[in-house]
Amino acid sequence: MPTARERLALWGRTIFRVLGQNRLSQAGVVVTTATGISMVFLWVIELLRGGHGHPYSGIILFLILPGLFVAGLLLIPAGYFLQRWRDKKAGRAVEPPPPVDFGSPKVRRVATFVVAATLLNATIVGFASYKGLEVMDSVEFCGEACHTVMAPELAAYRGSPHSRIGCVECHIGEGASWFVKSKLSGTRQVVAVALKTYSKPIPSPVHHLRPARETCEQCHWPQRFTGDRVVIKKKYAEDEKSTELTTVLVMHVGGHNAQGTVGIHGRHLDAGSRISYTAIDGRRQEIARVTWKDDTGKEVEFASTEVKATPEQLAKGETRAMDCVDCHNRPTHAFELPHRGLDREITAGSISRDLPFVKKKALELLKVKYTSQEEASKAIEAGLRAFYASEHPDVAAAKKAELDRAVKAVQSVYLRNVFPNMDLDWGYHPNNIGHEDFPGCFRCHNGNLEAKDGTTVSADCEACHQVLAMEEENPEILTQLGLK
Ligand code: HEC
Ligand code: HEC
Ligand code: HEC
Ligand code: HEC
Ligand code: HEC
Incomplete structure (x- = not known):
């Protein structure tokens, strides 16, 4: 043995x-x-x-x-x-x-x-x-592994209503074929990062995004009747008191109800899309043609009198059935313009309106071109402190805590929106909801899209929303609605 x-x-x-x-x-x-x-x-x-x-x-x-x-x-x-x-x-x-x-x-x-x-x-x-x-599939892998490249999208995502759902819920979704596609495109992206051949900034729109039906609609029931939704928007003037100006809108979001398909959701989407359009600029901003299926099921074609496209441009353009992402293109990567970012911080109380001219000064500092986020942070801090030390020394002394917090908040607006190392500047990604900052709804609802019989795509303010107050100080309507 x-x-x-x-x-x-x-x-x-x-x-x-x-x-x-x-x-x-x-x-x-x-x-x-x-x-x-x-x-x-x-x-x-x-x-x-x-x-x-x-x-x-x-x-x-x-x-x-x-x-x-x-x-x-x-x-x-x-x-x-x-x-x-x-x-x-x-x-x-x-x-x-x-x-x-x-x-x-x-x-x-x-x-x-x-x-x-x-x-x-x-x-x-x-x-x-x-x-x-x-x-x-983790947010860490998608968002943090190649940190420079994805930092802008990750930063915007973190502050969005979707910050608790994974990147893959919208970018990949269920099913084997998209899984394989995503792994192939992921491999290409890893190579692009390794060779540094990726575009700066990462371009939008994403032309091969999975159709919203298979992503967004898995969580948001499309036929749901949302009805009207009161939206209160606060802005702050660039005066000494950064005066608060309130806009109150009743958005006719709609959906399906007894009358059929109504409102913003219902008129574009029924059981699927009712609208397809051709954009000629690669960014879906210049819309030359729109086809709409009306309530009788008839197709109505509208052509733009403003975006004059040649037949070649039309043939080369992108034709697409409208879905959620044509309006909600920034449901989660909602980059802000500088004044919007500041308004949000003031509303949240992180920037105190007791600091005279705070909005005006902060806006000035945010709009400067910096070469890096570090430089921006330093310059914003130095600029704000110098301004109060020289122009309002009494405030600088009495409101030290407010000033410290304001410095952080103004820096944060820059840090979540501008990424000089990715060449991402203010307003690079248009937001298609609304019409104030970007063309948005007015890409089509501008009175320039005309059918053969002369009817145009509606540009009636009231079709989309009731404007109950427009940039008012203390609008009475809020008191009446019991919202104040
Ligand atoms: C709620 C859905 C949703 C989630 C969650 C989401 N995205 Fe997106 N993402 C989108 C949509 C929609 C677009 C397309 C925007 C367009 O086409 O204009 C997009 C575009 C992008 C782009 C292209 C650049 C841009 O800003 O348009 C990148 C990069 C990106 N997402 C990365 C990520 C990463 C990383 C995560 C996770 C940290 C993530 N996304 C989570 C919906 C989402
Ligand atoms: C995995 C589930 C999920 C997916 C997929 C998803 N969402 Fe959401 N969505 C949510 C949740 C959860 C909220 C937050 C609801 C809340 O805060 O009350 C939300 C909120 C929203 C809101 C409302 C934000 C607000 O201001 O009230 C919009 C608009 C929205 N999603 C659009 C989209 C779009 C467009 C897509 C596809 C690109 C999408 N969602 C994909 C779960 C999802
Ligand atoms: C024609 C443009 C358009 C399309 C297409 C569209 N939406 Fe909306 N949606 C809006 C607008 C405008 C609002 C109101 C936003 C506001 O002012 O807060 C809204 C509101 C919402 C909200 C918040 C309201 C609520 O229910 O509480 C959700 C969630 C939402 N949309 C999801 C979707 C999804 C999912 C799709 C695709 C099935 C979609 N939307 C398609 C324009 C659109
Ligand atoms: C095709 C639909 C549509 C039409 C037509 C339209 N709007 Fe709007 N409007 C919107 C949407 C969507 C928003 C964004 C709501 C949000 O940000 O939640 C908006 C936002 C606004 C705001 C708030 C801007 C801000 O962000 O502070 C004002 C004010 C406004 N609209 C006024 C008007 C007026 C006045 C008209 C008529 C000349 C008009 N709108 C026509 C859809 C429309
Ligand atoms: C690609 C073009 C396109 C875009 C972008 C677009 N719409 Fe429309 N919309 C249409 C067409 C076409 C109709 C049907 C014709 C009509 O009713 O004028 C329509 C109808 C509507 C109606 C019904 C109007 C009525 O008088 O019954 C509302 C409300 C509306 N859209 C809101 C919006 C909002 C809000 C946005 C932006 C978030 C938006 N639309 C973006 C093409 C578009």
Whole structure:
């Protein structure tokens, strides 16, 4: 009877001889064993910590290490076959594969080892693939792994109503074919980042975005009747008191009701899209033609009297069935213009209107062209402090806490909207909801889209909303509605 030690040594020798008679296979055994052990060890640590490590930790643990592990496994047979090929080429006698005789203890040892190792490897690779997919679907992977490139979209996402849903919910959605498409385009993107061939800024619109029906509509029921929605917008003037100006709108969002399809949602979308349009500028801003299915099911075609497109331009243009994203193109990456960002901070109370001319001064500082976010942060702080120290020293002394908070808030407006390293400046991505900052609804509702019979796409303010107050100080309507 051999001792346990002798038996172990015998095992090791046999397996090494059969599996690793060449350098490549030996290297494979070393790589696989080393990564296998470290991987399992690190996984246990990660699980014990609850898995909230650095954004890169998931990528290393569940993508890179398993990749090495599999590569090591592949090297083992690769080495064996390479050796055989070399032997053959050099005219050396190629040893035939040993006969599989389970009576031989050597074969039994190897077979046990191979079965056990395969089971273990399959478990490791299976677990790694499962976790790897989870990692690739995480906000950290999409948003943080290539941080410079995705920083703008991630920053806007963090402050949006969708900040608790994953990037993949809108960018990939359910189903195998989009999964594969997304992995292929993801691979192209990784290469583009590595070679630095990506566009700056990342362009919009996203021409191959998955149709809203398969993403947005999985969560937002399209036929739902939303009815009217009161929207209160606050702005602040550029005067000493940064006077608050309130606009009150009743938005006719609509949907389906007893009268059929009504309002903003109902008139564009019924059971699917009722409208298709042709844009000639690549950014969906210059709309030359629109086709609408009216309530009787008849197609009405409108042509723009303003965007005069040549037949070539029309043929080259993008024709698309209107869906959610044609209006809600910034449901989550809602970049602000500087005055909107400041209005939001003042409404939230982070910038105090007790600081004289705060909106005016902050706006001036935000509109300067800076070469980096660091430079902008410094210049905004220095500029605001210098302004109060020289023009309003009493305020600077009495309202120190307010000034400190205002500095942070003004910086944050810059930091979430302007990314000089990505060439992303104010207003690069138009927002299609509304018509004040960008053409938005007025791309079509501007009175210039005319049908053959002379009717135009409606430009009636009241069709979309009731304006109950327009930039008023203390509008009475808010008191009447009990909203004040
Ligand atoms: C609520 C849905 C939604 C979520 C969640 C979402 N996106 Fe988007 N994203 C969009 C839409 C819609 C567009 C297309 C905008 C367009 O075509 O003009 C877009 C566009 C983009 C673009 C192109 C540049 C741009 O600003 O238009 C990038 C890059 C991007 N998203 C990255 C991300 C990342 C990273 C995350 C997660 C941190 C994410 N998205 C989460 C809906 C979403
Ligand atoms: C995974 C589910 C999910 C998906 C997919 C999704 N949303 Fe949302 N959406 C939400 C949730 C949750 C909210 C927040 C509701 C709230 O804050 O009351 C929301 C809010 C909104 C709002 C209202 C924001 C406001 O100001 O009240 C709009 C508009 C919107 N989503 C549009 C979209 C569009 C367009 C898409 C597709 C590009 C989309 N959503 C995809 C879950 C989703
Ligand atoms: C023609 C443009 C347009 C289209 C197309 C459109 N919306 Fe809207 N939607 C609006 C406007 C305008 C509002 C009111 C926004 C406001 O002022 O707050 C709105 C409001 C909303 C809201 C918030 C209202 C609520 O229910 O509380 C959600 C959510 C929403 N839309 C989702 C969608 C989804 C999902 C689709 C696609 C099925 C879609 N929208 C298609 C223009 C559009
Ligand atoms: C095709 C639909 C449509 C038409 C026509 C239209 N609007 Fe609007 N309007 C909107 C939408 C959508 C918004 C954005 C609401 C939001 O930001 O939540 C808006 C916003 C506004 C605002 C608030 C601007 C802000 O952001 O502070 C005012 C004021 C306004 N509209 C006035 C008018 C007037 C006056 C007319 C007529 C000349 C008009 N609108 C025509 C759809 C329309
Ligand atoms: C691609 C072109 C296009 C865009 C962009 C567009 N619409 Fe429309 N809209 C139409 C067409 C076409 C009709 C049907 C013809 C009509 O009613 O004038 C329509 C009808 C409407 C109606 C019904 C008007 C009525 O008198 O019954 C409302 C309300 C409306 N749109 C609101 C909006 C809002 C709000 C936006 C921006 C968020 C918007 N639309 C953006 C093309 C567009």
